Amino acid sequence: MTWPRSRAATAGVVAGLALVVLGALLGRPDVAVLGAAPLVAGVRDWRRRPSADPTVRLVASDAAPVAGSLRADVVVTSPSTVLLGARRGARVLLDAWVVVDGTRRLPLVVHTVRTGPQDVALVDVQGVGPGAACVSEPSPPATRSTLVLPAPRPLGDLPLPPRLRGLTGAHESRRPGEGGGLRDVHPFSPGDRLRRIDWRVTARRAPDLHELYVRREHALAEAVVVLVVDSRDDVGPDPMTWRGSNPPRAQDPTSLDLARQAATSAAQGFLDLGDRVGLDDLGAVRRPLPPGGGRRQLDRIRHALALTRPEGDPLRRLRAPQIPSGALVMLFSTFLDDEAALVASVWRRAGHRVVAVDVLPTLRERHLGDRERLAMRMIRMAREDRLAELADLDIELVTWRESPHVALASLARRVQRRAGAAR
Incomplete structure (x- = not known):
């Protein structure tokens, strides 16, 4: 590859040569001197041109x-x-x-x-x-x-599954044990620890100490949470890019970006409480990440979420992914079709508590034509009917783009009815 002469250098050499010739013809040495400087500099710089390409x-x-x-x-x-x-x-x-x-x-x-x-x-x-x-x-x-790994955002209180598991954790369960709140006061029996004796109750009920009373507590347990990401859709705020001919703008987060952030935030919130969190992908048939705890589990989840992407044509599952018994399911999807709603209803009928997180970005529709506006209206109506059916099945809905920490804190205080029970 050569280094061609620049236009400015060429113009300088030509101008200098013209001045030298003009000075010689007119007998004007001062004019010739003016043209000599750019001519000599241009020739000198040209001879020093590099030979290697950058x-x-x-x-x-x-x-x-x-x-x-x-x-x-x-x-x-x-x-x-x-x-x-x-x-x-x-x-x-x-x-x-x-x-x-x-x-x-x-x-x-x-x-x-x-x-x-x-x-x-x-x-x-x-x-x-x-x-x-x-x-x-x-x-x-x-x-x-x-x-690029998704960055979590802080969340407040989080909902819990209807049944807790394990012998340790940060949540108070219904069974007797240690570490939780007061369950009842009971007469001393073999197996009770002496430090559990409530001397005030004993003095009031048995002043002669013929019987001792102990305080019994609720046991602490952990929650099992399964995060399910619907990677079949990756749509941006502009509906004109949904056809795939034009990619979304680099400064616009897509639905899959929001799903990765939402799942990472939920994983960090539950893992910080000592719970066990797993991950599954609704759009790909591969081995799910089993529930686990600790900082390394959060790193695994973030890395797996970063690798999640649409793979070919949308996959239709013959059955919903298997969920551990008594687990809380959080499903992150745009709900633009019936597949995610179908598997959510299957999990709810099986007795799981299901939280559906809507990760569709805020849409920009001002630039759409009449035909596109009509199409978006039909899509929106079908999607609203789909979400209403999920609400009828007692599947809790959270919109990630609208203060999700407030909605999740509200769900954490809500006592969910048993699946299939009468209203």
Whole structure:
């Protein structure tokens, strides 16, 4: 690849040569001197033009990953100054002049609202020779893919399943044990601990101490929660992009981005309380992530959510995914079709407490034509009927785009009736 002469340098050399010739013809040495300077400088810079082509590549950053940020290092190799350009989709991130004499490494940080597999940026460089006398052809663009993990948001109180499990936890169960609130006061029997004796009740009921009374408490237990993400839909706020011909804008979070954030937030909230959380994908047939606890379980869930994406044509399941007995099910979906509503009704009839989280973004419809508005009205009516049927089955609904922490706290205080019981 050659370094062609720039237009400015060519114009300077031509102007200088013209002044030298004109001064010689007119016998004006002062005019010739004026043209000699740009002519000599242009020839000198042209002879110093680089011979190597500039290159650029993106490598992994050494900085710790941060949720909502794409990080990479731009490695530029060039014998001279380069014009570096970075863009993401149709959006220009930066155009900058960078002085390079050999190899230079530059950090690149891109803030994004999108999650999952993402391209950091498309970066290319164009070399500029000494004195801007020559410029190289733009280098082949370099890019790098990275995995953006969803960032959780803090939630308050969370709903619990109707039946708790385990011998330890942070929630008060109905069975007798230790650690919870007062259950009753009972006469001392074999197996009771001496430190449980309530001396005040004993003195009131048996002053002669012929019988001792002990305080019995409720046991603490843990909840089992299964998060189910419907990855079959990944739609943005603009309905015109739902056909797939035009991708959503990079600054618009899609329904799957909201589902990843909602599931991560719920997982962090339950795991912080010592509960066990699992993950399943309604749009793919693969082994689910079994319920577990601890910080490592949260890392597994975030990584699995980041890899969740639509895979080919929407899959129709023959039966709903299997849920552990007594678990709370949180289903994250747009509910644009009947599949998610169908499996939610199956879980509810089986006795599970089901919370349906609506992750459809706030739609922008002002730019739609009459036909598109009519189509959206039909879609909205069918979706509202679908959600009303879920409410009739006592499936609790939460809209993620409208203060989800308030809705979840309200569900946490609600006593749910038994599935199939009379109203």
